[in-house]
Amino acid sequence: GDSVIQMQGQVTLSENDFLFINCTYSTTGYPTLFWYVQYSGEGPQLLLQVTTANNKGSSRGFEATYDKGTTSFHLQKTSVQEIDSAVYYCAMRAGGNYKPTFGKGTSLVVHP
Amino acid sequence: GALVYQYPRRTICKSGTSMRMECQAVGFQATSVAWYRQSPQKTFELIALSTVNSAIKYEQNFTQEKFPISHPNLSFSSMTVLNAYLEDRGLYLCGARQVSGNTLYFGEGSRLIVV
Numbered sequence: 001g002d003s004v005i006q007m008q009g010q011v012t013l014s015e016n017d018f019l020f021i022n023c024t025y026s027t028t029g030y031p032t033l034f035w036y037v038q039y040s041g042e043g044p045q046l047l048l049q050v051t052t053a054n055n056k057g058s059s060r061g062f063e064a065t066y067d068k069g070t071t072s073f074h075l076q077k078t079s080v081q082e083i084d085s086a087v088y089y090c091a092m093r094a095g096g097n098y099k100p101t102f103g104k105g106t107s108l109v110v111h112p
Numbered sequence: 113g114a115l116v117y118q119y120p121r122r123t124i125c126k127s128g129t130s131m132r133m134e135c136q137a138v139g140f141q142a143t144s145v146a147w148y149r150q151s152p153q154k155t156f157e158l159i160a161l162s163t164v165n166s167a168i169k170y171e172q173n174f175t176q177e178k179f180p181i182s183h184p185n186l187s188f189s190s191m192t193v194l195n196a197y198l199e200d201r202g203l204y205l206c207g208a209r210q211v212s213g214n215t216l217y218f219g220e221g222s223r224l225i226v227v
Contacts, residue, residue: 042221044218045218046217091155099158104154105154
């Protein structure tokens with residue numbers, strides 16, 4: 001079945017540090033890949049999505065490239081800020097399956 | 113833009129009682145609505161996927177008898193947690209998808225606290 005594996009637990013950084021959150025996926029279909037961000041006390045918000053293999057999605061300084069060869073969709077940001085502190089979820093929707101599969105989430109804490 | 117509102121934001125209910133939560137799509141037509149439960153550990157469990165004019169599909173470990181869902185039109189869905197117990201605690205999220213889209217737009221969630 002479809003699955004998404006992302007780096008779990010907490011990542012602690014200082015402002016202006018480089019962020020990298022690992023995400024890999026498994027499916028027999030043709031996936032659309034997502035990153036959602038959930039701030040404390042709120043619902044998940046779409047951060048970025050990519051439908052086509054080898055394309056890159058970007059938003060608010062975050063980037064992720066749909067790498068079909070390594071079945072990965074890692075999230076990166078060159079310089080994080082304190083306001084980026086949140087839980088980040090990698091997700092996938094494959095083919096006619098309208099229910100995205102979510103990773104277990106990675107908590108990012110950025111200290112000023 | 114696409115917005116999803118959920119109500120109530122938070123409910124405290126006694127063990128064995130029920131809680132109904134609502135999901136309203138604003139600015140788009142919600143062809144499909146996915147109901148999730150987010151555990152205290154922050155993981156997502158899909159409860160069911162509801163598509164207008166189709167049967168509601170429940171995931172393993174979730175049943176219509178426990179989590180009845182209504183999706184009467186393209187802007188509204190509701191779900192009830194019947195006979196809630198401690199294991200039903202969590203944040204219930206509604207994710208709505210429009211006709212031609214890939215993306216689920218989520219509401220803020222309805223938090224269920226059982227005492």
